[in-house]
Amino acid sequence: MKTNGTKRIIIVEDDAIIRNAFVTLIQQNGDYTVANAYDNAEAAIKNLNNDTPDICLMDIELPGMNGIEAIPKIKAIMPNTQVVVVTVYENDELVFKALCEGASGYLTKNMPPQKLIESLKELENGGAPMSTNIARLVVSSFHKNRQSPLTARELEVLELLASGKSYSTIADQLFVDKETIKSHIKNIYLKLEVHSKAEAIEKARKSKYI
Amino acid sequence: MKTNGTKRIIIVEDDAIIRNAFVTLIQQNGDYTVANAYDNAEAAIKNLNNDTPDICLMDIELPGMNGIEAIPKIKAIMPNTQVVVVTVYENDELVFKALCEGASGYLTKNMPPQKLIESLKELENGGAPMSTNIARLVVSSFHKNRQSPLTARELEVLELLASGKSYSTIADQLFVDKETIKSHIKNIYLKLEVHSKAEAIEKARKSKYI
């Protein structure tokens, strides 16, 4: 369906002013064609096979299906379409949900207009365009909490426990006795003030000890 | 120790040519002061309290301690120093290790020189500077594999199992019988060709089903 080498873009954005601004902005650039623009996700999904977009700019807050739910549905029909979320929300939960569902980028609407075009170029170059704060959010999600009450050995044990391994498997892997692992885990439970494996893992993950 | 409002930077890079290029490049910009430059991590760590850097540009391949090991040691002494890895490696394992150890950014040396200054500005603005390919790597790490052999329900069960929960806890949470969960898990093991919880979790994580 491609006319030439230009990338086909669809826009899903319920605010007409913003939607039209995006269309205008993108049309000004010869490298991109706006295949279509929608004010809701359902219509966009219905027309995917006609639009055959390379890129989809997706708002989150929409009437009906929200933008995050829409991502996997789009990827199911057009796996090679790159979805970039464009929203006002910098909420970490939304960001991670969007990325888990398959978003290739996450932009906030307070960006300068030129940044949108730059982001499209970054996508083409195999990148993952993100707004400043989003990138920090994403990178921070990898950071461990280094003020953990647990010792290095306890963290090691807890990590293996969190990967589903049994006491004896952990013991074998660390070349110590199973009873030693039990001792460590008892101390872990004491320090984290929990009474089971699941609680310990949950608390440790939440606190980013592991 | 700050002379004025300029940010203090240290550089850890064993290649003298690259190191000096960075120093020159940064000194040209009035917003940054090169507090020091080292060809190894040990020396940099030893002088941290004198250098009091706001930012540390860190190579990975170094004589002695490597750059990734150095990150937590730096953060332990100067928690507010932002470490940005600057390396030739785009290897995903190294990237994730660096971020887990506390890196605030990850740049590859093939970037245009101006990008380095831009990255420093991004850091100041609360961002996390990353090269194009690194950003994609990081974002892709969130993506789930949607060609899983497991049903939606099985994935749900497996995710809860992977969070350390017992069969009965999972059953309660999903409002079904414990026997139902057992059945699901048996089917999961069949499909993943494994025979234990730990194996199932490992395989599912590796294949990015969960």
Next chain:
DNA sequence: AAATTCATCACCCGTTTTGGGGTAAGTAAA
């Protein structure tokens, strides 16, 4: 209309794991 998949539930068996209790030796750090 028939076949298949999926989610649900049930009972069996035996083994392993888990959580909790206590105790204690050796080492390293403060």
Next chain:
DNA sequence: TTTACTTACCCCAAAACGGGTGATGAATTT
């Protein structure tokens, strides 16, 4: 020297696990 950490052992009872077999209804596909 006291404390913290790692290591290891004992006991016990409850829970969880892995594997087997079978069955039902709903939904989907063929």
